[in-house]
Amino acid sequence: MQKLAYLGPEGTFCEAALRILAPDAEGLPCANVTAALEAARGGEAMAAVVPLENSVEGAITVTLDELAWGEPLLISAEVLLPVEFSLLARPGTEMPQIKRVYTHPAAITQCRGFLARELPDAVVVAAPSTAGAAMEVSMPGSPYDAAVGPAIAGEHYGLVELASRIGDRDDTVTRFVKVAPPGPLPEPTGADRTSLVAFLNDDHPGALLEMLSEFAVRGVNLTRIESRPTGDGIGRYFFHFDAEGHVADARVGEALSGLHRLSSDVRFLGSYPRADRLSPEPRNGTSNAEFAEAADWLAWVRSGRV
DSSP, X not given: OOEEEEEOSXXXXXXXXXXXXXXXXXXXXXXXXXXXXXXHHHTSSSEEEXXXXXXXXXXXXXXXXXXXXXXXXXXXXXXXXXXXXXXXXOTTOXXXXXXXXXXXXXXXXXXXXXXXXXXXXXXXXXXXXXXXXXXXXXXXXXXXXXXXXXXXHHHHHXXXXXXXXXXXXXXXXXXXXXXXXXXXOOOOOSSEEEEEEEEESSOOTTHHHHHHHHHHTTTOOEEEEEEEEOSSSTTOEEEEEEEESOTTSHHHHHHHHXXXXXXXXXXXXXXXXXXXOOOOOOOTTOSHHHHHHHHHHHHHHHTTOO
């Protein structure tokens, strides 16, 4: 049986994502994203499932940074998981009694309106995970009166729902990815995504535009761009990209080759099926067949048979 690490403890949204991506796998709950990825790097688990971005909060920066540094890992699959939060407390607790709330920073962001409206005087404290917050609240003598997390976490730790669906938006989704040490890539499906990290060779006017042009001139659409500091000083950044298509596609492969020429380093993070199954429509001149025909034409010209 496969063992997959994930952001624990039991009862997190991350575990729910794991059950979708690998229903028969044995889960290995970890204290944080870094620990889950290190379990995959070190062989304690075959792979890890971690959050990458949220439709409200944006990128999960710890995941971005972990994928950019350290031993390489490749994304092989993704899932888009609807996120619904509940206010969870020990049996017998009533709303006026809640003075301290414990939850993950992402939940704080996504439930800001409810917390401000219904618990304006409560102190909200950040936790490593929503399920961990529920577990802490369930313990005798806990300094926290309530947790914000998934309903399943309340069921698991014996808490009751004082309020459900408390997120500020009903359509909140988190994107989770399955990552593992480098190995064979998933085959192209026609509805794929390619992820990578690029480091600027030097900082000059138009440096980012040059990077983006490598994708644009080949008709490769970017679905996500994130800048992250390198840690070498103010104003020094590297960039995360998600692009439509598979590295096996001619237009994507050429774009990555061009980006490699411009960058001090490019870290390929994987090509894998898109969870939404959307297939891009290559614009005129950018299909695999048209790239192949152009390569044949160039070879013919170089042969001197013009």
